[in-house]
Amino acid sequence: MHELDTPTFRLAVAQFDQAAEAMDLDPNLRERLKLPQRSLVVSIPVRMDDGRVEVFTGYRVQHDSSRGPSKGGIRYHPDVNLGEVAALAMWMTWKCALADLPYGGAKGGVAVAPKRLSRGELQRLTRRYAAEILPLIGPEKDVPAPDVGTDAQVMAWIMDTYSQQVGYSVPGVVTGKPLSIGGSLGREEATGRGVVYVTLEALKYLNLDIRNTTVAIQGFGNVGSHTARIMHECGARVVAVSDVAGGIYHPKGLDIPALLTRYKDSGKSLSATKLGETLSNDELLQLDCTVLVPAALSEQITERNAGRLRCRILAEGANGPTTLEADRIVEDKGIFVIPDILANSGGVIVSYFEWVQDAQRFFWKATDIQDRLRDLMTSAFQRTLQFATTKHASMRMASLMSGIDKVAQAHLDRGLYP
Numbered sequence: 001m002h003e004l005d006t007p008t009f010r011l012a013v014a015q016f017d018q019a020a021e022a023m024d025l026d027p028n029l030r031e032r033l034k035l036p037q038r039s040l041v042v043s044i045p046v047r048m049d050d051g052r053v054e055v056f057t058g059y060r061v062q063h064d065s066s067r068g069p070s071k072g073g074i075r076y077h078p079d080v081n082l083g084e085v086a087a088l089a090m091w092m093t094w095k096c097a098l099a100d101l102p103y104g105g106a107k108g109g110v111a112v113a114p115k116r117l118s119r120g121e122l123q124r125l126t127r128r129y130a131a132e133i134l135p136l137i138g139p140e141k142d143v144p145a146p147d148v149g150t151d152a153q154v155m156a157w158i159m160d161t162y163s164q165q166v167g168y169s170v171p172g173v174v175t176g177k178p179l180s181i182g183g184s185l186g187r188e189e190a191t192g193r194g195v196v197y198v199t200l201e202a203l204k205y206l207n208l209d210i211r212n213t214t215v216a217i218q219g220f221g222n223v224g225s226h227t228a229r230i231m232h233e234c235g236a237r238v239v240a241v242s243d244v245a246g247g248i249y250h251p252k253g254l255d256i257p258a259l260l261t262r263y264k265d266s267g268k269s270l271s272a273t274k275l276g277e278t279l280s281n282d283e284l285l286q287l288d289c290t291v292l293v294p295a296a297l298s299e300q301i302t303e304r305n306a307g308r309l310r311c312r313i314l315a316e317g318a319n320g321p322t323t324l325e326a327d328r329i330v331e332d333k334g335i336f337v338i339p340d341i342l343a344n345s346g347g348v349i350v351s352y353f354e355w356v357q358d359a360q361r362f363f364w365k366a367t368d369i370q371d372r373l374r375d376l377m378t379s380a381f382q383r384t385l386q387f388a389t390t391k392h393a394s395m396r397m398a399s400l401m402s403g404i405d406k407v408a409q410a411h412l413d414r415g416l417y418p
Contacts, residue, residue: 006083012090014324019400029408036086038062042132046125060108060133063089066410070106073147080109094403095341101352114149130161139172145351146176172358175351184354186369192226194346197377198338199315214289216240219296223317232256242284245269248276294321301326316340339396
């Protein structure tokens with residue numbers, strides 16, 4: 001266990017233990033589901049542009065495959081480690097089950113700062129990593145997708161590497177690909193759009209008007225930027241956004257279309273756009289707002305700052321942004337939490353749509369994808385809300401218990417081999 005003993009993995013297991021205790025889960029299943037089904041650690045030698053060879057460490061963890069192929073993103077970040085990847089794989093298992101997708105959970109990653117690599121170095125790293133994890137992946141076994149530090153181009157390189165090894169084109173081996181090789185419309189914005197769909201449901205439940213809603217978003221990558229854009233289009237006032245260097249704030253609402261253009265064009269920090277007052281990431285979390293969306297990395301809301309949150313709704317766009325200790329404080333404050341495995345499941349749902357389209361060799365219109373995403377997200381939200389109300393549980397415990405119960409039932413039905 002010492003290889004997995006990281007704060008993120010301890011958080012994932014603590015959440016699982018709490019839910020398992022509340023639902024009186026079979027002790028045998030409890031022990032099985034705490035640990036990954038399969039973990040692979042690989043060395044990735046890469047010839048750098050200057051001729052030297054640098055060795056990176058990569059991971060692929062499959063937490064569970066009782067309900068179907070395992071599914072989960074690949075993360076390129078300097079802090080990637082086995083414990084973090086195992087925790088993210090566990091959360092993916094509950095997330096897929098909660099959304100009622102025929103998948104188990106997986107995750108992968110490489111400990112690297114991708115922005116420090118040239119395009120050639122990034123491609124060589126990706127292809128060697130894909131070759132090393134190739135025995136584990138496949139459209140019927142384990143299907144990777146983009147995550148922090150990776151994108152459609154990285155998925156294209158993985159798909160091509162896999163296809164070259166088997167001798168024919170296999171679009172379904174990854175999702176989040178470019179459209180030209182079997183990608184799906186709506187995939188890039190899917191996680192952010194899903195965050196918006198469940199937030200709109202929460203606003204309706206709390207009788208809050210979208211036109212009077214203020215939103216603060218920590219993180220302005222794929223999830224945060226699309227959440228900001230779509231919330232703005234829905235009529236909410238996005239008053240603050242931030243990236244790793246800090247953020248900007250405007251009480252009357254930021255001009256999101258202008259911000260997206262300037263931020264992309266400048267390639268610099270959000271403060272360089274000069275569209276609002278500067279503020280730190282910690283200050284953003286403490287803003288008085290209707291909806292707070294942590295869409296950066298995990299463990300941003302802790303025991304230290306949870307008591308200073310002033311939002312009405314906490315919609316977790318990131319994975320594991322709230323620690324267990326902070327969760328109790330947030331609940332005591334009466335903040336309505338849309339937990340990560342529900343709020344950010346839009347990405348894996350549209351990944352599932354892409355996988356289905358690849359298998360059928362038939363592709364859907366963008367409006368069809370948005371409609372189907374809305375149906376699945378709102379259905380999952382309403383099921384979770386009903387479960388929470390019936391069981392007198394928090395939304396986080398309700399979502400975890402619902403997901404765990406489906407996985408446990410699959411194990412009980414399949415039995416133990418041999």
